[in-house]
Amino acid sequence: MAGAEERVLESARVASRLRDEILDGVREPGSRLVERDLAAGFGVSRIPVRDALKVLEGEGLVALRPHTWAVVRAFTDADLADLDEVRAVLEPLAFRLAAERHEPPGLERLRAALDREQEGARAADPVGSRRSAADFHEIVTVLAGNRLLDDMMQGIRSRMRWALSQHDDLADVTDEHVALFDAVRARDGDRAAELAAAHVESSRRRRAALAARRAASRA
Secondary structure, eight states: OOOOHHHHHHHHHHHHHHHHOOOOOOSTTOOOOOHHHHHHTTSSOOHHHHHHHHHHTTTTTTTEEETTEEOOOOOOOHHHHHHHHHHHHHHHHHHHHHHHHHHHHHHHHHHHHHHHHHHHHHHTOOHHHHHHHHHHHHHHHHHHHHHHHHHHHHHHHHHHHHHTTTTOOHHHHHHHHHHHHHHHTOHHHHHHHHHHHHHHHHHHHHHHHHHHHHHHHHH
């Protein structure tokens, strides 16, 4: 394998691992990401680590400190309010189009993601359930069949996955996804859009409730 190709693959692997660790809560906001330490931990040179950190900076997950280290970014209330406003527009559209345009293979993929999410909730596996919940949303965007919408959702995907992880009500989120799946399967675009808008709002409420509980526990 050419050196350039190997570097790209190593960078993608490091970015994927770091992204999962940040979004799954293994690396908390404010944590330092030191190139030297990461390179040793992943068994690569510092160059693919540096490239990976630039990718994650573009996704809004880390802030780079030139010539020192990167820091896992803490999302502010303003960041999350901005995300909620964008989700409130894009997600109802995505679910409406998915309901109107989906093909059987895509619906099977969506059902499989929902099944994994339900299994994770029943097994009290928050990481597995939340990852599958994020997969559910990403598959819906694919089923919508709109390339511009997919590009727009790609730009907020990591932020959205982080926001979707900020809750501990696994069963409630799964129940909402079941209702959304049923609307998509029934090709009821109006119902799917209505449920998606309600889902964004309930996600905001759950995130706020979790933040309040965490603050109370630290007091």
